[in-house]
Amino acid sequence: MFGSAIIVFREVLEAAIIIGIVSAATRGVAGRTRWLIAGLLAGLIGSGIVAASTDAIASFASGVGQELFNAIVLGLAVLMLAWHNVWMASHGAELAKKARTVAANISEGRSECSILMVVVGLAVLREGSETVLFLYGIAASEGSSARTMLFGGLIGMLAGVAVGYSLYAGLLRIPMRWFFAATGALVLLLAAGMASTAAHFLIQADLIPALASPLWDSSSALPENGLLGILLHSLIGYDARPAGMQVIFYVAVLAVISLGMKLAAKPRKSI
Amino acid sequence: MKNIFSFSLFLFAAALTPVASSAADADYNLVIKDHRFQPAELIVPAGKKIKMSIENKDATAEEFESHSLNREKLVAGNGTAIIYIGPLAPGRYEFFGEFNKETAQGVIIAK
Numbered sequence: 368m369f370g371s372a373i374i375v376f377r378e379v380l381e382a383a384i385i386i387g388i389v390s391a392a393t394r395g396v397a398g399r400t401r402w403l404i405a406g407l408l409a410g411l412i413g414s415g416i417v418a419a420s421t422d423a424i425a426s427f428a429s430g431v432g433q434e435l436f437n438a439i440v441l442g443l444a445v446l447m448l449a450w451h452n453v454w455m456a457s458h459g460a461e462l463a464k465k466a467r468t469v470a471a472n473i474s475e476g477r478s479e480c481s482i483l484m485v486v487v488g489l490a491v492l493r494e495g496s497e498t499v500l501f502l503y504g505i506a507a508s509e510g511s512s513a514r515t516m517l518f519g520g521l522i523g524m525l526a527g528v529a530v531g532y533s534l535y536a537g538l539l540r541i542p543m544r545w546f547f548a549a550t551g552a553l554v555l556l557l558a559a560g561m562a563s564t565a566a567h568f569l570i571q572a573d574l575i576p577a578l579a580s581p582l583w584d585s586s587s588a589l590p591e592n593g594l595l596g597i598l599l600h601s602l603i604g605y606d607a608r609p610a611g612m613q614v615i616f617y618v619a620v621l622a623v624i625s626l627g628m629k630l631a632a633k634p635r636k637s638i
Numbered sequence: 639m640k641n642i643f644s645f646s647l648f649l650f651a652a653a654l655t656p657v658a659s660s661a662a663d664a665d666y667n668l669v670i671k672d673h674r675f676q677p678a679e680l681i682v683p684a685g686k687k688i689k690m691s692i693e694n695k696d697a698t699a700e701e702f703e704s705h706s707l708n709r710e711k712l713v714a715g716n717g718t719a720i721i722y723i724g725p726l727a728p729g730r731y732e733f734f735g736e737f738n739k740e741t742a743q744g745v746i747i748a749k
Contacts, residue, residue, distance in 0.1 A: 370739060421699060422714035430691070430720030433712060497701070497712065501737050504698035504715075571709060573687070573722040580725070581708065592705055608708045 368519035374501055375523030377597055378494040382410075383531025384601040385444075385490040388557055391538035392451065392550035393483050406484035410491025417496035418503065431572035437493060438572075441565035444489045447482045448558040449624045452551055454479055456628040498524075551628070553602070559621040560604015566616035567606070578611030664691035664720065668702075670713065671695040673738035684728040684748040693718045700742065704733035707746070724748070 386403070393399050417424065417436075424432045498520075505516045541549050569575045586607035590596050599605035606613060665688050669676045673696060682688050692702050694713040702711045702721065713719040726748040735742025 374736060421712060422717040425712070425714055425717055425719050430718065433719065500699040500712065500714075501701075504700075504737055507698055567708070571711070571722060573689070586705065590705070606708070607705070610708075 368515045368522075370519070371501070371505065371516040372519035372523035372526070375498055375520040376527050377523075378498045378501075379524045379527025380530055380597065381601045382490040382494040383527045384534060384598075385557060386487050387531040387534035388538070388550065388553045389448075389451075389483055389486050391535050392455070392547075392554050393479060394539065394546070394550075396479050396483075398480055399483065402480040402484040403487055406487030407491060409484070410488040411495060413488065413492040414495030414499055417492060418499035421496070421500060428572075431574070434568040434572035435574075438565040438568040440489050440493050441561045441568070444486055445558045445561050445565070445620060447486045447489075448554050448561070449620070449627065451479065451482050451486075452554050452558075452624055453627040453631045454482075455547060455551055456631040555621065555624055555628075556603040558624060559617045560600070560602070562620040563604045563606060563609065563613040563617040566613045567610065570610050570612060575612055578615070580610040581608035582611045582614055584608050664689045666690045668692045668744070669695060670700050670735065670742065673700070673735060673741045675733075675735070675742055675744035678744040680744070680746045682724070682726070682746055682748050685725045687722060688724045688726075690721050690723060691718055692721060698737070700738065701736040702733060703736045704731060704746075706731045707733060709733075710736075 386407075390399070390403060421433070424436050426432060428435055502517065502520050505513050505520070538546075538550060538553075566575065570577045570580070584607065589599070589605070589607065591600055591605065591607040596605060596607065604617060609617075666680055666682060668680065668690060670692065692711070692713050694700050694715060694717050697715045699715050699717075700713050702709065702713060702719070704710075707723050707726075709721060709723060711719050711721050723746070726746075728748050731746040731748065733744050733746065
């Protein structure tokens with residue numbers, strides 16, 4: 368039961384952290400909750416479909432379809448998060464001002480909300496499909512342990528959601544002056560971490576060179592499967608044994624998004 | 639935005655790159671049966687990139703995972719997956735099936 372709780376916790380946590388940060392980052396945007404739920408539902412349905420077609424996806428592109436699929440999903444999420452941050456850089460000041468007043472909504476949040484929906488959907492899709500497969504495997508196996516393991520899965524899921532929600536609630540307590548700077552920085556690191564993971568999948572599929580593998584090994588100091596390691600992996604893309612190419616992807620995405628934010632923030636009009 | 643655009647183009651191009659290999663020409667083959675790896679010990683050359691196929695003969699999915707190899711890969715029930723590892727430094731690299739950790743254990747030894 369404990370084992371299954373941990374597995375489900377890990378998958379759910381990653382999605383929950385992404386959802387927590389992105390929800391906080393879009394604070395004050397009109398109709399946000401509806402879009403968030405739409406993204407969540409789309410992601411859940413999608414993960415069922417992905418789980419059911421695991422073998423078809425895997426055999427695509429000569430056996431590395433799964434890596435390609437993951438890399439593309441992550442790449443899309445990185446693009447969306449990049450767009451979010453650039454958009455925020457040009458509208459953030461306005462949002463911060465409005466969020467202090469009672470009528471916290473602004474009208475032009477439509478495109479921003481669809482981004483929120485897609486990011487949430489992609490996060491749930493990627494992490495959810497593994498959870499579905501795992502739980503399905505348990506449910507399919509006969510025996511008395513199946514029920515306790517499923518119960519463990521439920522505990523893990525609730526714990527993951529709780530951490531994501533705490534992160535969200537904690538972020539909302541940040542004073543408005545720093546709020547959008549803080550969530551912007553978190554989204555930036557989230558995107559860079561996803562880019563590094565995408566590179567990891569492409570290396571695993573032998574589509575790009577690893578360069579140095581690994582570039583360093585910090586697994587004895589901060590193991591990636593420990594609680595702190597898991598948290599840092601989800602938050603900032605921590606990898607205990609990264610390949611050189613992963614670090615290049617990480618730094619490149621960090622630099623490009625920061626540049627985009629800087630450029631968008633200067634002219635007070637729009638991008 | 640231009641750089642982000644070219645990054646996405648790159649990802650897209652990577653997606654379309656034909657991979658001219660399949661399970662048949664894998665260097666090593668692992669089989670999962672009754673939630674166990676066969677062979678449970680695999681000796682591979684060090685300093686060389688290795689293509690490995692993992693065939694799952696169980697009805698339920700398994701996730702091949704190794705912290706020391708930094709690899710994680712789902713293998714569908716009655717499915718086969720391809721994974722690339724290395725080049726490895728000489729040493730022992732433990733792996734396991736995340737969904738059935740008690741029984742699915744194995745080790746790759748690079749020499």
